[in-house]
Amino acid sequence: MLLIVDAICLPGFWHLEIKDGHLYGPLIDILNRAAPLMLASLGMSLVIATRGIDVSVGAVVAIAATVAAMLVNAGQPMTVAYAAALGAALLCGAWNGVLVAGLKLQPIIATLILMVAGRGLAQLLADGQILTVYQPSFFVLGGGYWLGLPISLWVVAAVAVTTTTLLRKTALGLFVQAVGLNPVASRLAGLRTGTLIFGTYVFAATCAGLAGLMIASNIKSADANNAGLLLELDAILAVTLGGASLAGGKYHLAGSLVGALIIQTLTTTIYSLGVPPEINMVVKAMVVFLLCILQSSELQPMARRALQAIRPTKRPPPGGPR
Amino acid sequence: MNRWLHHPAFSAQVTVALLLLLLIAGGIRYPGFAAPQVMLNLLIDNAYLLVLAVGMSLVILSGGIDLSVGAVLALSTTVAAWLLQQAQWSAPAVMVVVLAGGALFGMLQGALIHFFRLQPFIVTLAGMFLARGLCYVISVDSITISEASFVEISQTQWSVPGGFVSPSAVIAVVVLGVGIWLAHRSPFGRAVYALGGNEQSALMMGLPVGRTKLLVYGFSGFCAALAGLLFGFYMLSGYGLHAQGAELDAIAAVVIGGTMLSGGYGYVAGALSGVLVLGVIQTLIAFDGTLSSWWTKIVIGALLFLFCVVQRLLSRPVSPTA
Numbered sequence: 161m162l163l164i165v166d167a168i169c170l171p172g173f174w175h176l177e178i179k180d181g182h183l184y185g186p187l188i189d190i191l192n193r194a195a196p197l198m199l200a201s202l203g204m205s206l207v208i209a210t211r212g213i214d215v216s217v218g219a220v221v222a223i224a225a226t227v228a229a230m231l232v233n234a235g236q237p238m239t240v241a242y243a244a245a246l247g248a249a250l251l252c253g254a255w256n257g258v259l260v261a262g263l264k265l266q267p268i269i270a271t272l273i274l275m276v277a278g279r280g281l282a283q284l285l286a287d288g289q290i291l292t293v294y295q296p297s298f299f300v301l302g303g304g305y306w307l308g309l310p311i312s313l314w315v316v317a318a319v320a321v322t323t324t325t326l327l328r329k330t331a332l333g334l335f336v337q338a339v340g341l342n343p344v345a346s347r348l349a350g351l352r353t354g355t356l357i358f359g360t361y362v363f364a365a366t367c368a369g370l371a372g373l374m375i376a377s378n379i380k381s382a383d384a385n386n387a388g389l390l391l392e393l394d395a396i397l398a399v400t401l402g403g404a405s406l407a408g409g410k411y412h413l414a415g416s417l418v419g420a421l422i423i424q425t426l427t428t429t430i431y432s433l434g435v436p437p438e439i440n441m442v443v444k445a446m447v448v449f450l451l452c453i454l455q456s457s458e459l460q461p462m463a464r465r466a467l468q469a470i471r472p473t474k475r476p477p478p479g480g481p482r
Numbered sequence: 483m484n485r486w487l488h489h490p491a492f493s494a495q496v497t498v499a500l501l502l503l504l505l506i507a508g509g510i511r512y513p514g515f516a517a518p519q520v521m522l523n524l525l526i527d528n529a530y531l532l533v534l535a536v537g538m539s540l541v542i543l544s545g546g547i548d549l550s551v552g553a554v555l556a557l558s559t560t561v562a563a564w565l566l567q568q569a570q571w572s573a574p575a576v577m578v579v580v581l582a583g584g585a586l587f588g589m590l591q592g593a594l595i596h597f598f599r600l601q602p603f604i605v606t607l608a609g610m611f612l613a614r615g616l617c618y619v620i621s622v623d624s625i626t627i628s629e630a631s632f633v634e635i636s637q638t639q640w641s642v643p644g645g646f647v648s649p650s651a652v653i654a655v656v657v658l659g660v661g662i663w664l665a666h667r668s669p670f671g672r673a674v675y676a677l678g679g680n681e682q683s684a685l686m687m688g689l690p691v692g693r694t695k696l697l698v699y700g701f702s703g704f705c706a707a708l709a710g711l712l713f714g715f716y717m718l719s720g721y722g723l724h725a726q727g728a729e730l731d732a733i734a735a736v737v738i739g740g741t742m743l744s745g746g747y748g749y750v751a752g753a754l755s756g757v758l759v760l761g762v763i764q765t766l767i768a769f770d771g772t773l774s775s776w777w778t779k780i781v782i783g784a785l786l787f788l789f790c791v792v793q794r795l796l797s798r799p800v801s802p803t804a
Contacts, residue, residue, distance in 0.1 A: 213603065265790050266743050268547070268603070272730060273790070277783020283776035393607060406601045441615030448608035449594070456598040 194424035195312035196221070196371035200391055201398040201416040202319060203367030206360040208399050209340045211408030212260060212267035214361060216252065217368040217395055219278025221388025224249045224372030226282040229291035229382035232298050241298075242373060249369020250362060252278065257358035271361075275392070282384035292381040301377040312374050316417075319367065324413055336360065340408030397444065398423055401451055422447075494740030494748075496792055497755045504762045512769040518644030524761040526647060529654035530555065530709040530716065530725070531760070534732040535739075535753035536661035537705025542736050543665065544698045545678040545745025546602035550591065551706040552728035553613035554584055556721065558710025560617040563625035563720025566632065573631040581707050587613070588703020592696040606699075610729070617722030624721035627714060636715040650712040657705065661750040664701075674698060678745025734782065735760055738789050759785065 200217050207214045224245040231241035252274060259270035293299075301311055327333030338346040339353050347353045371391070376382045400406060401422055402415025426447070427440050509516035525532075534551050541548045558580045565571040565579065587609070594605045627633070639646040665671040673694040676684040685691050713724060737743055738759050739752025760782065767778050 259787075259790075263791060263794055265794055269733075269737060269743050269786075269790055272733070273783050273787045276730065276734070276786065277780045280776040280779025280783065284774070284780065288774060288776065393611075396604070396607065400604060406604055439615060439619060441611045442619060443615075445608045445610075445612035445615060448604065448611070452600050452604060452608070453594070453598050456600060462597075 190421070190425050190428050191313055192310040193428065194421050195310070195316050196374045196388075197391065197394055197398060197424060198316045198417050198420040199319060199367045199371040199374070200364075200395040201402070201420045202316075202323060202413060203360075203364030204392075204395040204399050205402070205404060205411045205413055205416040206323075206336060207267070207364045208396070208404050208406060209336050209408060209411035210357050210360050211340045211343065212357065212360065213396065213406070214256065214271045214364045215268060215392045216256060216271040216274035216278055217364065217371075217392035218388035218390060219275050219282070220249050220252045220365050220368040221372035221375060221391055222279050222282040222382075222384050223252060223285075224369035225376035225382035225387045226286045226291065226384045228298075228373055229293050229376055230285060232293050232295050233291060238295075238297050245373055246366060246369050249365045249372070252369075253362035253365025254358070256365060257361035260361060261354040261357040279384065282387075286382065286384045288384075290381050290383045290385075293376070294380075299377055299380055301374055312378075315370065315374070319370070320413060320417060323363075327413070337409055337411070340410070342409075394423055395420075397448055400448065491740070491749075494752050494755070497738055497740055497752065497759060497789070501755055501759050501762065504759070504766065508762065508766050508769065512766075515765075515769055519646070520765065522642070522645045522647055522651070524758060524765060525651040525654065527716075528757050528761045529648070529650040530712040531728065531731055531735065532654040532754060532757045533657045533705050533709040533712060534728060535735040535757050536657050536750060537702035537709075538729075538732040538736050539661060539739075539741055539748065539750045539753045540665060540674055540698050541602075541702045542733070542741055542743060543678045543745060543748055543750075544674045544695065545681065546595065546695070546698065547606065547733070547743075548588070548591070548699060548702045548706075549603065549606040549729050550587070550609035550613055551702060551709070551732055552725050552730075553610040553617075554587055554703055554706035555710040555713055555728055556724040556726075557587075557613040557617050558584055558707040559714045559717070559720035559724050560620050560625065560722060561720070562711060562714050563627050564620050566627055566629040567625055573629060577711060580711060581704060584707020584710070585700045585704040588706070589696050589700035591703070592699030595699065596692045596695045614722055621720070621722075624719050624723075627718045627720065632715060633718065636718055648715075650715050653708070653712060657708065658750070658754055661753070665750040670694065670697065675746055678742075678747070680746070731760060734786050738786065 200221075204214060204217065227248045228241045228245035231244055232238065236244075256271050256274060259265045259273070260267050263270075301315070327336070335346070335351055335356055338349070338351060339356050343353055368388070368391075372388060375387055396406075398419035399411075399416045401419030402412050402417070404411045404415065423444065426443060505516070514520070534555065538548060538551060561583065562576050562580050565576045566573065571579075591602075591605050591609045594600055595602050635649055638649050640649070640652070663671075665674065673684065673689045673691075676687065676689050677691060677694055677698075681691065709725075709728075714720060717724065733743075735756030736748070736753055737756070739749070739754070739756030741748025741752050763781055763785065764778055767775075767781070
């Protein structure tokens with residue numbers, strides 16, 4: 161399965177990378193733009209690995225962005241603003257976690273609540289306005305560079321490396337997988353499934369909060385109404401493209417990152433080609449359908465049956481090659 | 483008493499009780515709120531949502547979910563507007579094409595879900611991208627509908643005791659009736675409930691699982707297309723941004739109406755109480771006039787939370803594994 165995923169991800173990735181030579185935006189630009197999505201996808205990977213789903217990512221983005229912009233405009237130091245924004249995101253994650261792990265609501269409906277109410281909360285905080293930030297130090301996270309690379313990329317790399325190390329070097333990764341594969345069995349085996357699931361939602365929301373900061377910093381404002389709109393769907397898409405199963409128990413952090421890159425590259429390519437930008441939704445939909453079908457376990461027997469049905473009738477042409 | 487509290491129908495009864503409470507509170511607080519026409523307007527303004535919710539009810543009863551309905555609604559308005567204005571088709575032909583198209587779209591999603599064993603969530607999510615994208619392929623701008631019979635339908639008012647209703651409201655009530663009959667009186671409905679209760683058992687009992695799944699998503703697609711026509715009458719325009727997030731409103735309405743998201747239990751009639759609850763909240767906020775639009779979202783989120791918790795705490799366990 162991993163091989164299939166790689167085969168799917170890599171050719172597409174290479175294909176688009178070669179194409180980039182003809183595009184106006186350099187590869188770095190795509191990476192920079194993909195950074196928030198990559199972060200959101202990292203968080204979503206773990207949630208999906210535990211059989212969950214988090215549709216509140218976009219709302220958390222809006223909340224974090226608004227909180228940060230408000231505090232910066234109120235003259236608070238940057239660290240306070242960032243800490244408060246991440247704290248707010250953390251709270252959102254804790255809320256989701258309590259609903260899913262504590263009250264045992266279905267993840268989609270539990271996070272749907274925050275998805276609906278969260279954006280309203282962000283608008284309430286911002287009083288329905290788009291908060292523009294004029295403080296230059298706020299722009300560093302989304303637009304600054306360090307050692308020639310955008311700071312946002314360093315942040316994504318840091319989060320990705322930390323998470324991967326944590327999951328690989330400790331048993332945590334195994335636990336997450338176990339919970340996704342069979343929650344009952346893992347609980348019986350002595351895993352604290354509730355705490356683990358709670359943790360994944362907190363992690364996902366924190367990632368989303370960081371993504372929100374990045375987006376706000378990049379566009380130099382916080383728009384409670386539009387920030388992170390549909391980001392959750394893109395993140396789910398990225399994770400699925402990366403080869404994770406929505407049924408849980410399987411995740412590839414690197415795959416999710418590549419998935420996020422594919423989506424952003426797709427979007428950028430379509431923008432650069434001068435095609436109406438909305439068409440990228442159609443393309444995205446097609447890619448998802450295709451990937452899902454290719455990943456489906458039903459495909460192989462189905463293809464074999466189809467081949468068997470064809471074979472008896474297929475006769476090699478006389479004199480033809482084999 | 484205890485038995486009644488733990489009866490699965492309890493959460494549906496809570497909804498109706500709360501709805502009445504909301505109406506009474508509104509009637510006391512705001513003069514003119516309890517006027518018959520205000521109540522009829524609830525139905526007129528939310529006719530499209532009721533139709534969506536009826537389709538969604540059956541999908542959720544079968545244990546699935548359909549995220550594409552809002553986008554299919556928008557696509558229907560766009561296609562109808564384009565065919566009427568640009569291609570100069572006659573209104574009946576447009577209606578037939580749109581309804582058939584919606585049903586076909588839904589059935590294709592059902593086919594993907596059934597034959598490839600894909601998750602309904604991801605398939606209909608991709609379907610949502612596809613339908614919204616197709617809207618923009620047809621037209622990036624809003625298309626005004628000025629065709630005579632559409633305008634006439636939109637302006638028709640049928641008087642009933644206490645005021646008037648629009649044809650859309652009557653159509654919505656008819657759809658609700660059909661939905662109730664389908665779910666509770668037809669063999670198809672029994673198969674839907676069985677499927678939602680336990681797919682494996684349904685299959686072993688010899689129920690037509692595949693056909694039911696296809697029909698359920700086909701019916702939902704048909705409802706979404708019909709809702710699109712109703713929305714077209716209401717707005718007299720076709721636009722890709724119409725009814726954004728309507729799928730979540732429909733899901734919320736179904737859940738508030740007392741249907742289990744895990745499938746297999748609920749009433750189609752609950753869709754009406756769910757839609758009315760959402761409508762009354764919005765009417766209350768409109769009558770108040772001092773509450774901002776974002777309070778609507780926060781209140782809807784809070785109510786959704788309340789209902790999910792009530793459902794979770796008071797009703798029987800959904801399944802032993804949950």
